Amino acid sequence: MRLRDHGDEMAPELERELEAIDRALAGEGVDAELAELASLATDLRDQRPQADESWAAELDERAEAGFPRAGGSRLHDLLDRVRAIRPIRLIAPAGAAASLLVAVVVGISVLREDAADSPVQPAAQEPGAAVQGDDGGGEPIPLDEAIERELGEGAEPAVPGSEKSFSVRGPETGPGALSAEDAGSGAAARSSDVLPPPGGSGLAPGASKRLLDRSAQLTLTTRTERVGEVSDEAISIAERAGGIVVSSQLSERGRRAEATLQLSIPTRNLDSTLDALTDLATVRSFSEGAVDITKPFVSAQDRLKDTRAERKQLLAALAQAGSDTEAESIRKQLRDARRRISRAEADFKRIADRARRSDVFLTVSGRPDQGGWSLGDAVDDAGDVLRTGAGIALVTAAVVVPLALLLTAAWLVLSAARRYRRERALDEG
């Protein structure tokens, strides 16, 4: 089995004597000087233990019957067949099983990804999430109109079909005495229209006080060659809704393309705009967010109101000034007040714009045409299959090879230990 002779030879005398022993055991003659050795050999052979005949007969019967087990069964036969398989022959089937398992796992993962990419319907908007109901107490007016009145600008025309409205009490108007220099600034015209209602926050009593800064993220998928077309249609929809394009970007790489747009849409038209956008192509993902900005809005409105009231008081004081010095001091304060009013108006406009307009982040992602299958498509698909197969084989090897090495090492160690223990039995016996 092992350790065959590799050139090491016995001494000639030793070989001669061993040969003499073999000849003696075979019944052949030996040299006279080795007769004693031959006699010893035959004497040793004569010491051979003889088996009991009854035991031998019983064993013969068992051997002829194939050594049946007590209560033997097909299970034992099956186990014998399994044990008879050399471990090395199990490597290939084990590797095939592992490959199949990895292929199934990869396939399930891919199917799950495809399911995640399936068309997504925009989540139904929660009723009242961004719409203020009117609970009475004062005549409700559209937010835009209220803000424009606050700022003294003309209200934007509403988009037909828009039904959203916000209940915000408009500012009350009142008399105000203005000097000539104040009239020249244009503030006079505005002040006559935008004085806030006394003692109020600008909101109709009892009305919901929520104002929201809304935004939406929308991803559409379409064929690569339609990405530009869909982007143009999205821009048209936004413009028809009174919106503008804040930024746009189109990138192409190989057979894929992607366009990203940031649209600013009047909040009152946001829902209808989103509905129209989702009809352009397959929706891959959609999310919407809202930040409550009621407090900042009210704060900005109050600050504006306060600064204007201060100016009104200064104007009244100016009319009552008793001297040029006093009048000059009051005028100086009026100049400061106008600057503060400008800042307050800017802050109010900024926060109001957040409520009036909503950002829509639109991504249009293009995929290669799923329709016709060209030779190029076949080459790409073949490459994908080969890459996937190579990946599976690599992962399988990464799993099987270390496992096989570990099992082999363990088997070698156990076998060596068993051999050692058996050999030691001879030494201790």
Place this chain on the structure above:
Amino acid sequence: MEQTLAAPAGQLPQEAEQARLAFEALYRANRDEVYAYVAGLLRDRTAAEDVTALAFERAYRKRRRFDPARGSARAWIFGIARNAALDELRRRQRSARLAADPEDDRAAVAEDAEVALRRAALREAIGSLEPRERELVALKFFAGLANSEIAAVLGVSESNAGTRLHRTIEKLRRACDEAS
């Protein structure tokens, strides 16, 4: 016996029968030799019978794993028997004297006195051997294995087996000379 002891998968009945007959031939050709070797090693008749039966049963169950390219069937069966005997030795950790064979007694009566004395001295000398030396005697003289087969069973080179066998015989010779 260089032949397959088990029919391949998808075997025909004829091939299965041939495989069975091959194993049976191996059994019948080596039954007494295996017993003699095991008995010589364990020096216990009852244990030798159990171990010999176990060895052939294990060989039968493993017959499909026998590879002729790795050695002879004879060396293969003796290897199985050796492992079974060593397992028994480990389990018992004793060496009982082999019960006297009735045939031996009858032979002693008919023998020359000098021969009887010589063989008695030889038996005593065998009993004084180390287990490894006794194993060599059992393989060579009780089982009748050739030096190459002994080397295969022990897992050593043929020259190593021959050298160790010669040393053992020299030891027996000296023991017999001292006894006489």
